[in-house]
Amino acid sequence: NNDDGNAQQVNNNAANEERGVGNEDDNEAANAANNMVVANDINNFDLEDNFGRMVMERIQWPEQDLEMGCRWTMALMNNFATYFQLVLANSFHPVLQRAIGVGSAFEGWSPREQDVVYQVLVPMAPPQGHSFHLEQDTAGQRCMRNFRIRVQLECTCSSEQQGRNMLCFLHHPKEELRTNQDPSLLHTLCTGSHLDVEKTARWFYQLVRAIWPALPQSHNWHLVLLPSRRSCQFQVTNGRESYRIEMLFGVRQGNS
Numbered sequence: 001n002n003d004d005g006n007a008q009q010v011n012n013n014a015a016n017e018e019r020g021v022g023n024e025d026d027n028e029a030a031n032a033a034n035n036m037v038v039a040n041d042i043n044n045f046d047l048e049d050n051f052g053r054m055v056m057e058r059i060q061w062p063e064q065d066l067e068m069g070c071r072w073t074m075a076l077m078n079n080f081a082t083y084f085q086l087v088l089a090n091s092f093h094p095v096l097q098r099a100i101g102v103g104s105a106f107e108g109w110s111p112r113e114q115d116v117v118y119q120v121l122v123p124m125a126p127p128q129g130h131s132f133h134l135e136q137d138t139a140g141q142r143c144m145r146n147f148r149i150r151v152q153l154e155c156t157c158s159s160e161q162q163g164r165n166m167l168c169f170l171h172h173p174k175e176e177l178r179t180n181q182d183p184s185l186l187h188t189l190c191t192g193s194h195l196d197v198e199k200t201a202r203w204f205y206q207l208v209r210a211i212w213p214a215l216p217q218s219h220n221w222h223l224v225l226l227p228s229r230r231s232c233q234f235q236v237t238n239g240r241e242s243y244r245i246e247m248l249f250g251v252r253q254g255n256s
């Protein structure tokens with residue numbers, strides 16, 4: 001279940017603006033990932049040149065090490081998820097759902113030990129008063145799945161929403177909105193009417209940096225944020241062990 005075809009597809013798509021996830025099919029998480037569209041672009045490796053070499057050099061590392069890293073990563077992600085919920089409740093930022101392990105480490109292999117990156121996909125749902133719409137990017141090449149996420153404001157005038165003390169972005173006067181309510185997602189993480197991947201990545205970094213000190217892992221581990229324009233990458237070290245983790249973000253297809 002760690003077939004080359006899958007890796008190939010992900011890697012081939014790396015050159016695109018936004019892209020879908022590959023063909024894992026043997027467990028629930030993989031199926032969930034299958035229905036996701038990843039918003040990131042992983043430019044870190046030039047696969048045109050390196051893919052063959054990577055396949056040649058890829059080694060089946062002792063399964064237990066990767067397994068331990070995956071378990072550690074998911075435990076960390078679950079802790080993050082708890083705080084995402086707290087921090088983002090009633091905000092107009094994307095609702096972050098439980099992370100899904102994706103990529104080679106979670107499939108049980110990695111190119112080289114020092115290159116292990118534990119990639120997780122964090123599904124985003126639209127906040128109240130917003131909807132997400134996947135749009136195929138027609139500028140993209142054929143056979144590639146290029147997606148953009150268009151953000152649309154939704155009427156919240158119904159009584160149920162009124163009970164939550166939220167002003168309707170569409171139907172309340174602009175002045176009232178400006179003084180009494182946080183700006184909509186369109187004015188924070190979007191460029192035009194589309195979710196901006198780079199702004200979203202910067203927002204993830206802010207969240208990770210802000211939440212980290214509250215997590216139990218921060219007592220024994222040191223966090224170093226690594227630069228990435230279109231994802232959130234960081235390294236955690238405790239002196240003996242070190243994990244490099246990359247958070248990708250996406251939306252579920254059909255989620256609006």
Ligand SMILES: [Zn+2]
Nearest residue numbers: 155157168171
């Ligand atoms: Zn309305």
